[in-house]
Amino acid sequence: MKQNIRLLSAYLTSNWYEKLTYLFIAVILSNTIAIFDGFWWEETYAIAYYTLFSAAVIDILLPLRKRFVKLLLQISAAIVITTQFARMDWVIANPEHWQEWVWWLQAHAVQLLPFIWISAVLLMLHVLFGLWIATRPRMFGFIGVSIFTLTIADSFTPIWLWDEVGLVVFIGLLWLVANHMSRLQREHPRSWKELIEYPLQLILPIALVLSILMAVGLNMPSLSPILQDPYTMWKESKGEKVKIFLGDKGTDAITPGSSGNASSGYSRSDELLGGGFEYDYSPMMTISTSHRSYWRGETKSVYSGDGWYDVEGNEEGDTYSRIEKGATLPIQDERPLAKTIEVSQIVTMVRKDAYPVLFAAAPVTRVNWIGNEEAPLPKGLMWMPGAWELRWLDWSMQKYPETYSVTSSIPVLDEEALRKAKAGWSDPSRNALYVQLPDTVPARVRELAEKVTAEATNDYEKARLLETYLRLNFSYNNKPDESKLTGKTTDFVDRFLFELKEGYCDYFSTSMAVMARSIGLPARWVKGFAPGVLPASAYGPPGDMLEEDLNPTGAGTYTVRNSDAHSWVEIYFEGYGWIPFEATAGFSFPYSIAEEEEAPLPDLDGSTGDTAAAGEEDTNTNVKLWAWSSVSLLTILGAAWLIIRREKVIASWRRIRHGSYTNNDRIVIETHKLLRICRKRGMERQEHETLREAVMRWSQSQKRLRDDFRAVIDGFEQAKYSPVIASAEDADRFVVRVRSLIDQLR
Incomplete structure (x- = not known):
């Protein structure tokens, strides 16, 4: 038994460096293909990983001289692995002649596409690199190209590849140590024999040093670059900006007061607003919809002076309602006077992040399906009829849906009717939560709101005046200059209105909500996403027509990016429900507008009486002279009238x-x-x-x-x-x- 173990050990350790080389190549290739994340299916990755590591195992177990045998086994393993993961439908048949066998093989071979090509290319790379990397410079070249590919993809695509970069560096260091040991064994065999007599003393220092290096490298804090790269410097010198796609690197909430700027995206916490952010243009989801809309996420009701948070149970009296597939969802406050439009949406997530809610136009009235049409609805999905939220409970533990379909019932904006409506509920206790303000809000905020709305004759006009005031008197800036802050006030809204006077959507929307509450308009803060963009083909030739003329409803498939993360305000009007308002400069809410009633057309079919047939006979010279004289006189009088009334004529011409x-x-x-x-x-x-x-x-x-x-x-x-x-x-x-x-x- 011991002799067999020794023989096996001797067999495995013979040509140990060449065998480790094949293993290192397989590991590095398997990490490098991570750049195709988002393009390859999970089955494709499974086939790729199993193909590479089965090839490495065959290289380790079989002698090096058996190259042809190893290649046949590796090809066979790749085919078997591909058939296992390609979800093949086996054709049950009993071929009798060769034509039937050919047909049977073709029927199965077609199902292996495109997986078999990817598997074949990876296997070919594994074999060729194993034969080619015979020197240290080639080894450095292979590792360097892999690291360069991963770092470029990590920097300029939405994919997070830092872990793969770290692992390739670690494998590269191990490979370098193995190469050094192999050279020592080859050039100094006596020293090598003495060295391997103490394997623990040999391996322990190497493992310790590499572990410390990797631990320090992986746990280093993220820092902004001190020097700009030449390409960015050149582009900025021309007045252009360089787009950098940050993907998963931009999902955290904005942290005010930090030295650096966070990235745009759906914030996890809104209790501390402020600071600045960098735009993250990586795609977050696509939405196929029958109407353009804002994609609503969460609602916040309580303003603290620093930001927003929910009371226990979220909206006052709001409870979770279970959802049945295709059933109509209840709404806490009915909208008997509001006209609505039904909007169908299919949402497909591009990213693999999890969120506490599902995004959709508001309010959602029906959940059609999650995942696919046949699948049952997940138990963790709940509806909040007061907050209008599709809650994904235990979202940090459950897999977020990759695609789902919902139907919403958005309000039609009827401004004439809203001017006659009263903001708030008849029951004062219902208004309390939505007019709540902390003591941190100074009196001058309310005084400013009263001044802005002084000319309004109804609640709707007050809301519109507040919205217009913020849009026209404050500028949009994703990096507001916080050096303007004096420190005399601690309230977020007060600082924005009287000191900063610039900011992004959170500043504008929070300020409108607080100003509205200060004058008795019940308001709540909403966050989600702006509509996003349609494909370029949907807009037609540049300058041809306005977007509204080409596609009045805005139907289509929108790409929503992290840079579209947004917040806005809703104010409650009795009988009409929560009406959205857009206070942020440069943004426009895609309202559905009530069509004006067509004015009755004048009756053009009335009889004008019989017309004389005069003029058919020849006229004499006196009549012609009289006609020309009349025309000349009228022309002179008309010219004089034009000169005298020229201002009104010009206005009419306009x-x-x-x-x-x-x-x-x-x-x-x-x-x-x-x-x-x-x-x-x-x-x-x-x-x-x-x-x-x-x-x-x-x-x-x-x-x-x-x-x-x-x-x-x-x-x-x-x-x-x-x-x-x-x-x-x-x-x-x-x-x-x-x-x-x-x-x-x-």
């Missing part, structure tokens, strides 16, 4: 020229003309940018036009979002400025 457009419409149309010219001059608006962000970016490379650009975007936003109608003189000045800007660009 109305005819621009149709039914208002002065605000003229400003918006001229801005779109400018955007088309900018696009032709290479100034593209990126899909993730608001118009203001794009114009500010263009201003960096067109500094002489910075003031004109800024004036145009200010005028556009006021015309687009303000309830105030611009005067004709303002519109004329805007048109002149835009045309001057176009001339300078040409």
Whole structure:
């Protein structure tokens, strides 16, 4: 028995370095293919891993000289592994002639595609690298290419590959040690024999040093780069920004007061708002929908002065309701006066993150399916009828759904009806939670809200005035300058309104909610995602038509990115439920607007009486002279009238020229003309940018036009979002400025 063990040990340790080389190659290749995460299926990865490691085991167990035999076994193992994981449907048949055998083999071979090609390529790489890596420089080249590939993918794709990089570095260090030992064995056999007599003393220092190096490397804190790479420096010198896709690296909540900026994404906690963030443009989900909407996540009801949190049980009196497949979900406060539109959505998650809620247009009225149409609904899915939340209970432990289908019933915005409605409930106790404010909110916040809404005659106008005030008087900035803070106030909203005066959606939405509460409008804070973007093909040729004309409902498949994470406000109106408001500059809520009733057309079929057939006979010369004299006299009188009433005539001409457009419409149309010219001059608006962000970016490379650009975007936003109608003189000045800007660009 002992002799057999010795023989086996001697067999396995013979050519030990070459056998370890095949093992190291298999491990490094299996880590490098992680760059295809999101493109390969789980079955593909299983086939790849088993193929590589079965090839390595065959290389270790069989003698090196049996290369042909090893290759046959490795190919056979790859085929068997592929058939096991490719979900093949075996054709039951009893072939009798060779044509039937060929058909039977083809029927099964087709099912191996494309898995068999991936398996074959990996096996070929494993064999070729095993034969090629015979020197130390080639070993360094192989390891270096693997690390370079992983680090590039880690930096510029949504995939997190730091663990794979660390493992490849660790394997590379082990390989280097093994190479050194092999060289020692080959060149100094006596020293090698003496060394292996004390294996513990040989292995322990190596293991200890490598373990310390890897532990320190893997647990080092993340730091911002001290030096920029040349490519980024060159792009920024041209006034351009370099997109960096951060993927899973950008899911944490924004941490105020930190020296660095977090990345955009759905926040896990909202109890401490503030700070700044970097945009993370990695895709988060796709939504196929019948109507464009905001994709709602969670609702928060209690403002603390620093941020938002839920009371116990979330909304007051709100409880979890079980969900039945296809059944209508209850809503705590009915909306008997509201018109609604049914919206169908299929959500497909791109990322593998887990969230506490499922995202959808609000409120959800029916869950159609989770995972697939046949699967039962998960037990962890609950509905909160007051908060309008689809809660994913124990979300940190359960696998988040990869795809699901829901139906929502979104309100139709009827502003005339809402102006007649009262904000809040008739029962004052119901309003208490949604008008709650902490003592940290200074009186000047309420005074400002009262001043802004002083001219309003109803609650809806008050809400719109607050929304417009914030949109027009505060600027959007994902990295607000916190050096402006004086430290005299600790309230988040007070600091924004009177000191910072710039920020992102959390600043705007929280400020509107607090200002609304301060004047008695019941409001709550909502977070989720902005609509995202449709494929480029959905918009038609550049400059052809406005998006609303091409696709009035916004139906399509939207790609929602982490940079679309957003927050907004809802205010309760009796009989109409919770109505959303968008206070953030540069954003626009995709309301469904009530269609105006068509005015009755005048009766064009009435009889005008019989017309005379005069003029059919020849007229004499006197009649012709009289006619020409009349025409001349009328022309002279008309010209005199035009001169006297020229101002009114010009105004009428403008109305005819621009149709039914208002002065605000003229400003918006001229801005779109400018955007088309900018696009032709290479100034593209990126899909993730608001118009203001794009114009500010263009201003960096067109500094002489910075003031004109800024004036145009200010005028556009006021015309687009303000309830105030611009005067004709303002519109004329805007048109002149835009045309001057176009001339300078040409």
